[in-house]
Amino acid sequence: MTTLLIGTTGMLSEVARHMVQAAPGAVAVMSRRADTFSFGDAALDSRTTSHPVDWQDQAAFLASLDAIASAHGPFTQALVWMHGRDDPLRAHIAHHMADDAVLVEVLGSAASRPGAFGEVRVRQMQTQPHIRYRQVLLGFVHDDGQSRWLTHEEICAGAIAAFGSDETVSVVGQVEPWALRP
Numbered sequence: 001m002t003t004l005l006i007g008t009t010g011m012l013s014e015v016a017r018h019m020v021q022a023a024p025g026a027v028a029v030m031s032r033r034a035d036t037f038s039f040g041d042a043a044l045d046s047r048t049t050s051h052p053v054d055w056q057d058q059a060a061f062l063a064s065l066d067a068i069a070s071a072h073g074p075f076t077q078a079l080v081w082m083h084g085r086d087d088p089l090r091a092h093i094a095h096h097m098a099d100d101a102v103l104v105e106v107l108g109s110a111a112s113r114p115g116a117f118g119e120v121r122v123r124q125m126q127t128q129p130h131i132r133y134r135q136v137l138l139g140f141v142h143d144d145g146q147s148r149w150l151t152h153e154e155i156c157a158g159a160i161a162a163f164g165s166d167e168t169v170s171v172v173g174q175v176e177p178w179a180l181r182p
Contacts (some may be wrong), residue, residue: 002072003027006055006093007081009037011152012106015079015159020044023077028068030061055082055089062092074098079159081106090121097131104134104162106155112137112175122168134162139173140181147182 002025008016009031017039020027027048029037034050049072053064069075076098082089082105090105097103103125111118118137125133136159140147150158150173158172 002075004030004068004075004078004080004093004096006030006078008079009033011155012079012081012159013037013039014152014156017041017044018156018160019077019079019163020047025076026072028072028075030055030064030068055086058086058089061089065092065096069096075101077102077104077163079104079106083108087124091124094125094128094131097128099130100132101130102132102134102163104136104159106136106138106159109137109139109175109181112139112171113178118169133168134165135169136162137169137171137175139171139175141173142180147180149182 003019003023005016005027009029020039028051029048030051030053031037032052032054035052037050039045051064051068053060055061073096075096078093078097080093094103105121107118110116118135122135125131138150138155140149155172158170162170
């Protein structure tokens with residue numbers, strides 16, 4: 001079993017820790033800062049291979065992903081945080097997932113708009129029935145007439161919940177009314 005973590009060395013590091021603690025096997029961390037990332041736990045860190053690569057460098061990212069998958073794949077679970085809509089990279093990640101694997105992608109609030117990338121991505125992943133796809137849409141909190149973005153703790157709680165959920169799409173916070181965004 002191998003866990004794939006992409007772009008999770010910042011706000012999602014607690015989700016990554018939770019995943020690694022819950023699942024045995026190797027862990028591959030792909031991030032611009034992967035070479036300096038640590039869980040701060042010798043047992044977890046000893047299972048981790050770091051791959052400092054930026055997903056915006058498509059050629060390097062694909063080569064690194066292929067090398068990791070060749071050595072440790074297919075992946076049984078993955079957590080992905082990539083900005084933007086890079087369909088070829090996302091398809092390549094899905095290609096390296098094992099049967100019955102869980103793939104959780106965290107997307108920003110703009111992906112929640114009707115017809116936006118979130119809906120497109122769900123349709124794309126429906127063509128991959130061997131993967132249990134979960135999408136986490138990040139929203140905001142509106143309380144007492146004030147709006148704010150989500151905290152890292154709120155984001156992490158939502159992503160952790162997605163791993164155990166049967167829901168394809170979950171929203172952390174709220175995404176409507178759109179005009180109330182901070």
